Amino acid sequence: MKGLKKVFGGGKAASANVPTPRGEKELCAETGLRPIDEFSPSDVFIAGYPKSGNTWMQYLVAGAFCGIDLSVTPDALIQDLAPDVHFKKFYKPYFPVTFFKTHFLPRPDYRKVVYLLRDGRDALVSYWHYLQGLCKEEIDFAEMVRTGDKLFPCKWHEHVERWLANPHGAEMITVKYEDLKANTAGELARIAEFAGVKRDIAVFEAAARNASFGAMKRREESFAWENPQIPKNGQFVRRGQVGSHRDEMPAAAREIFLREAVPALKRTGYIV
Numbered sequence: 451m452k453g454l455k456k457v458f459g460g461g462k463a464a465s466a467n468v469p470t471p472r473g474e475k476e477l478c479a480e481t482g483l484r485p486i487d488e489f490s491p492s493d494v495f496i497a498g499y500p501k502s503g504n505t506w507m508q509y510l511v512a513g514a515f516c517g518i519d520l521s522v523t524p525d526a527l528i529q530d531l532a533p534d535v536h537f538k539k540f541y542k543p544y545f546p547v548t549f550f551k552t553h554f555l556p557r558p559d560y561r562k563v564v565y566l567l568r569d570g571r572d573a574l575v576s577y578w579h580y581l582q583g584l585c586k587e588e589i590d591f592a593e594m595v596r597t598g599d600k601l602f603p604c605k606w607h608e609h610v611e612r613w614l615a616n617p618h619g620a621e622m623i624t625v626k627y628e629d630l631k632a633n634t635a636g637e638l639a640r641i642a643e644f645a646g647v648k649r650d651i652a653v654f655e656a657a658a659r660n661a662s663f664g665a666m667k668r669r670e671e672s673f674a675w676e677n678p679q680i681p682k683n684g685q686f687v688r689r690g691q692v693g694s695h696r697d698e699m700p701a702a703a704r705e706i707f708l709r710e711a712v713p714a715l716k717r718t719g720y721i722v
Contacts, residue, residue, distance in 0.1 A: 474540075474584030483540040486533060491561055492644045493548045496532075498566030499609045499702035500602065501576035503550050503627045506661060507566055508532040509629075511549040514638045516646050520660035547645050555603055558618045564641055565613050568627035569720050570606035570711050571695035571704065577601070594704040606707075607714040614717070626718075628692050 478484060496511065499505045511533045513520040533541040536552045541548065552560070578591050581600055589600065597603045604612075616622055623644050630637045635654035642649055695704070708715075708722065715722050 457718050463664060471582045478540070480541070483542050486535055486538050486541055487559075489550075489559060489561075489682065490543065490546075490548070492546055492646070493543075493550065494562045494564060494641075495550045495552050495560045496564050496566055497552050497554065497556075497560065497613060499568070499570070499573055499606050500553050501580060502566050502568035502574045503630060504553070504566060505563075505668060506532070506548075507630075508551050509661040509666065510634065510638060510657050511641070513660055514642070514654050515547070517653075518544065520657065547647055551646075553603060555609065555612050556615075556617050556620070561620050561643070562619070563613075563622040564644065565622055565624045566627065566630075567610065567624050567693070567718060569695070570610070570715065571699055571707060572627075572692065572704070573606060574707065575695050575698045589635075592706055595703045595706045605710065608712040610714045610718060624718075631692060634661075 474485065494508050496504065499509070505647055509532075512518055512523070512528045516531045518527065529538065530542065531544065532549045532551060536551075536553065541550075554560075556563075569625075574595060578589060578594065581589050585600070594600060595605075597655055603609070613622075614624075618651070623640065623646075625637055625641065635651060635658045638654040638657060639651065641653070699707075712722055
């Protein structure tokens with residue numbers, strides 16, 4: 451199967467022009483819900499290649515901008531406050547700005563975008579481990595990199611190049627995973643300024659503490675994941691280390707990856 455469309459690609463977000471059926475319109479009118487493909491101009495899309503810190507960012511924005519205590523909040527509420535367009539069919543706009551998680555390539559209806567960028571070698575190491583748990587089969591790392599099989603929505607360098615080209619002229623900032631790890635509160639402040647959301651720095655610092663790697667790992671041991679795209683093997687929050695490809699990416703896979711990805715790596719400031 452080319453790409454995990456059954457995993458990531460489902461839902462109305464994949465076909466934004468499909469009209470909402472009458473029954474769903476009535477449901478939305480009664481509950482205040484909106485179809486996942488209907489957005490406000492102020493909404494912000496956290497767009498990133500899979501395994502670039504996307505789920506972590508859901509927790510960070512929920513803690514920083516929705517005022518919740520991440521240490522005691524179940525994943526179901528996180529998914530409600532910071533919806534995943536690949537998972538949710540409806541969402542409720544609780545605040546003037548809703549932050550959405552997406553892996554999609556650029557779309558004309560994504561008008562404000564935080565592009566979450568991670569060294570593609572680290573992202574692919576994490577992606578490979580994720581797919582091993584999800585598919586419950588042995589996956590040849592080098593073959594995966596060479597063909598792009600099971601990689602959604604495309605190869606890493608294609609995702610980066612398309613988003614940096616910004617073909618639909620969205621307002622956009624780039625947040626690097628590595629910078630987010632090094633200065634979480636500072637990067638949240640950047641996102642807040644971009645989104646036009648005012649919060650005290652102490653709120654960002656609390657979100658950073660409560661969504662640290664250690665805290666997320668402890669959450670995984672104690673709370674169930676709401677999102678069915680996450681394997682239930684307790685290894686979704688795995689390592690999170692910058693530069694993990696140095697001791698985890700097979701040499702053959704690295705060589706194949708670099709043949710295509712060197713321009714994108716250099717453009718985004720990663721050492722080859």
